[in-house]
Amino acid sequence: MAGYKETPRQKMIAMMYLVLTALLALNVSKDMINAFLVVNESIETTNEKFSGKIEEIYSRFHRDYKLNQTKVEPFWLKALEARKLSNEMIQYLENIEFEVVSLSERTDSLQTLRDFYDTVAKPDPNNPSKTINVVSLNLSKVETRDSYDIPTNYFIGQSEDGSKGEAIILRKKIEEYREKMIQLIDPKNRSKLNIGLETDGEYYSADHHKQNWQMHNFYRTILAADITILNKIIAEIKNAEFDVVSLLNRSVSAEDFKVTDLTAKVIPKSNYILLGEKYQAEIFVAAYDSTQDLHAYYILNADQINAQNEKNAIPISGKNGIANLILPANSVGQKRYAGVVNVLTPQGDTNKYYFNEEFTVAPPSATVSPTAMNVFYIGLDNPVRISVPGISDSKVRAMMDNGTIEPKANGEYIVKVTDQGRSTIKVMALMDGKIKLMDEFEFRNKLVPPPFALVAGKEKLGSGRINKSEIEAYPYVLAKLEDFVFEGVQYTVTSFRFSADVSGLLQEAKIDGNKLNDKALRIIKNARKNTRIFFDNIEAKGPDNRIVNLPDVILTLN
Numbered sequence: 001m002a003g004y005k006e007t008p009r010q011k012m013i014a015m016m017y018l019v020l021t022a023l024l025a026l027n028v029s030k031d032m033i034n035a036f037l038v039v040n041e042s043i044e045t046t047n048e049k050f051s052g053k054i055e056e057i058y059s060r061f062h063r064d065y066k067l068n069q070t071k072v073e074p075f076w077l078k079a080l081e082a083r084k085l086s087n088e089m090i091q092y093l094e095n096i097e098f099e100v101v102s103l104s105e106r107t108d109s110l111q112t113l114r115d116f117y118d119t120v121a122k123p124d125p126n127n128p129s130k131t132i133n134v135v136s137l138n139l140s141k142v143e144t145r146d147s148y149d150i151p152t153n154y155f156i157g158q159s160e161d162g163s164k165g166e167a168i169i170l171r172k173k174i175e176e177y178r179e180k181m182i183q184l185i186d187p188k189n190r191s192k193l194n195i196g197l198e199t200d201g202e203y204y205s206a207d208h209h210k211q212n213w214q215m216h217n218f219y220r221t222i223l224a225a226d227i228t229i230l231n232k233i234i235a236e237i238k239n240a241e242f243d244v245v246s247l248l249n250r251s252v253s254a255e256d257f258k259v260t261d262l263t264a265k266v267i268p269k270s271n272y273i274l275l276g277e278k279y280q281a282e283i284f285v286a287a288y289d290s291t292q293d294l295h296a297y298y299i300l301n302a303d304q305i306n307a308q309n310e311k312n313a314i315p316i317s318g319k320n321g322i323a324n325l326i327l328p329a330n331s332v333g334q335k336r337y338a339g340v341v342n343v344l345t346p347q348g349d350t351n352k353y354y355f356n357e358e359f360t361v362a363p364p365s366a367t368v369s370p371t372a373m374n375v376f377y378i379g380l381d382n383p384v385r386i387s388v389p390g391i392s393d394s395k396v397r398a399m400m401d402n403g404t405i406e407p408k409a410n411g412e413y414i415v416k417v418t419d420q421g422r423s424t425i426k427v428m429a430l431m432d433g434k435i436k437l438m439d440e441f442e443f444r445n446k447l448v449p450p451p452f453a454l455v456a457g458k459e460k461l462g463s464g465r466i467n468k469s470e471i472e473a474y475p476y477v478l479a480k481l482e483d484f485v486f487e488g489v490q491y492t493v494t495s496f497r498f499s500a501d502v503s504g505l506l507q508e509a510k511i512d513g514n515k516l517n518d519k520a521l522r523i524i525k526n527a528r529k530n531t532r533i534f535f536d537n538i539e540a541k542g543p544d545n546r547i548v549n550l551p552d553v554i555l556t557l558n
Contacts, residue, residue: 037145037224040139040227040228043228043231043232043234043235044136047231047234050238050239051238054238054241054242054245054433057242057249058083058245061075061076061079061245062076064076064249064252071252072252075249075251078184078248079244079245079248081184082181082241082245082248083241085180085181086177086181086238086240086241089173089174089177089237090234090237090238090433091430092173093170093230093233093237094234094435096170096230097137097227097230098112098137099154100150100151100154100155101116101137101142101223103151103154104144104147104150104151105142105143105144108401109400110399110424110426111401113399115141116137116141116142117135117137117138118135119133119134119135119437120134121133132436133436133437134434134435135428135435135436135437139227142223145222145224146222146223146224147223148223150223151218151222151223152218152220152221153165154166155170155219155226156215156218161212161215162212162214162215162218165214165218167213167215167218168214170214171213174199174233175199177197177237178195178197178240181195181241182195184244185247189247192247194243195239195240196239196240197233199213201213203215203216217229268281268357277329278326278327279326279328279329279361280324280325280326280327281324282322295315295341296318296323296340296341296342297310297313297314297315297316297339297342298313298314298316298325298338298339299312299314299339300327300335300336300337301335301336301337302336302337302356303336303356304338304354304356305338305340305354313339313340323341325339331361332361333361334358334360335358335361336357336358338354338355338356339354339356340352340353340354341353375443375445376403376417376423376443377448377486378417378418378419378420378446378544378546379418379543379545379546380416380448380486380544381414382416382417383412383415384405384412384413384414384415384425385411385413386411386413386427388427388429391430391431393410393411395429396411396427396428396429396430397429397430397435398426398428399426399428400423400424400425401423402417402421402423402445403416403417403445405425417445418544419445420446422442422443422444422445423442423444423445424440424441424442425443427439427440447544448481448484448542448546449481449484450540450548450550451479451480451481451482451491451540451548451550452480452482453477453478453479453480453496453535453538453540453551453553454477454478454480455535455555456471456475456476457474464556465555465557465558466556466557466558467557467558468525471516471521471524472521472524475516475520476514476515476516477496477514477515477516477535477538477553478493478514479491479538479550489543490543491540491542491543491548492514492541493513493514493538493539493550494513494514494540495510495511495512495513495538496511496535496536496537496538497509497510497534498511498516498523498535499533499536500523500527500531500534501531502526502527502528502531503528507523509523529557529558531557532555532557533554533555534554535552535554535555536553538551538552538553
């Protein structure tokens with residue numbers, strides 16, 4: 001889309017980028033690093049404010065969709081796809097920020113979150129009058145923000161042209177995102193689209209050597225610059241989302257909103273509210289004259305308004321033909337309300353349009369359910385199920401200390417631990433474009449329990465009897481776990497000592513592996529009936545590569 005006219009917002013982003021480029025060209029001093037912090041903070045503030053504008057256009061679009069789903073649905077579905085693509089891209093960029101800070105500071109996930117991320121109150125994009133708590137990187141706390149060795153290796157890798165690091169992956173994702181967003185717009189309207197996010201321009205180093213996009217942005221740039229560049233890309237993503245969704249909304253012709261009847265409409269921002277937040281809904285009459293004053297009323301815990309309870313109805317403030325209902329969510333449970341909109345006709349009569357709605361108030365919570373046990377076992381793939389009520393699995397994230405947690409699909413994760421003690425899992429959710437800490441859970445890390453030994457496939461614990469032929473047919477000592485929560489977990493016998501009392505003389509054989517050697521088999525063959533044979537010093541290796549000692553086995557030959 002070369003040659004498009006830049007919007008004021010894009011010009012502002014470009015100006016910030018020029019400042020950033022100028023800083024990169026200078027010898028980095030403490031003052032320069034502080035300058036990066038200022039530029040980065042400015043971009044973050046701009047992104048935060050612009051998120052509210054994006055939510056406003058979605059709100060208007062959704063109201064149009066509720067009015068005439070048949071006509072608006074094709075455009076609304078594309079707008080939802082734009083939101084999905086943008087959220088995924090922003091989440092990827094935020095994950096990159098998190099990873100490069102962790103690598104640079106040499107900290108694990110939980111320590112990174114604790115040391116360098118702040119839980120701060122920020123304006124709710126859905127309601128500027130309230131705030132929500134979100135987790136945000138505090139770049140000033142990152143001690144290695146002036147370091148470039150580890151960040152360069154992360155972004156560029158062991159390559160001279162940036163073809164092996166994270167930067168080339170980022171570039172391809174940006175190009176893929178850009179193309180998918182363009183495809184959402186009808187070809188005849190694409191000339192109106194100011195999407196930006198160009199990666200194929202001409203770039204030059206400070207000494208005027210030509211570079212590609214990834215080398216220009218991430219080669220030998222300090223961590224503070226990398227974070228600023230990533231936030232600048234997030235700004236461009238938000239700008240692209242706003243432009244695409246705005247153009248989709250404008251693509252719906254005004255004549256598509258013809259109606260044949262009047263009806264009261266209730267459009268809630270969400271029917272699932274967390275405790276302590278507020279339920280919000282817009283109430284209006286379809287095809288209503290916005291020049292008239294709106295008279296709307298509601299009653300809590302009612303299915304409808306009638307002549308008996310209308311006198312107790314509470315008025316709803318509003319203007320321009322829309323009443324804005326805001327209810328506090330100060331107790332959990334299913335809530336319902338009913339209301340009426342009074343419309344004055346040209347003849348002076350009052351028409352009544354009734355409505356009712358319900359919503360759910362739930363406490364902020366998350367669940368982490370081990371699917372096979374109550375603890376995490378060292379050396380095993382421990383499956384867990386993580387969910388946040390009211391939040392889709394795709395918007396849930398998990399981090400842990402004293403181990404690793406890897407997402408699979410549909411809320412399923414695999415936890416791996418290496419040390420005994422305790423592990424903490426933090427569960428966060430992406431809500432309104434921000435990461436919110438939902439809950440944290442503590443688990444015990446335990447060793448896999450030791451097995452017992454089997455001789456010739458027989459479960460002979462302590463003293464028991466066995467035939468010579470059974471041992472000769474299957475001359476192995478095996479290890480078996482009994483009643484363990486995981487299936488298929490195996491120990492391998494690595495060595496043991498075999499001995500027997502033959503005619504008052506103790507004969508023995510030290511064996512590596514789990515199979516009786518020729519010497520042991522000769523001792524058994526020559527032994528008389530009722531001879532006691534011993535299997536001791538039995539060692540076995542478990543799934544965590546730990547060597548354990550198994551209880552002795554004493555048998556009597558038949």
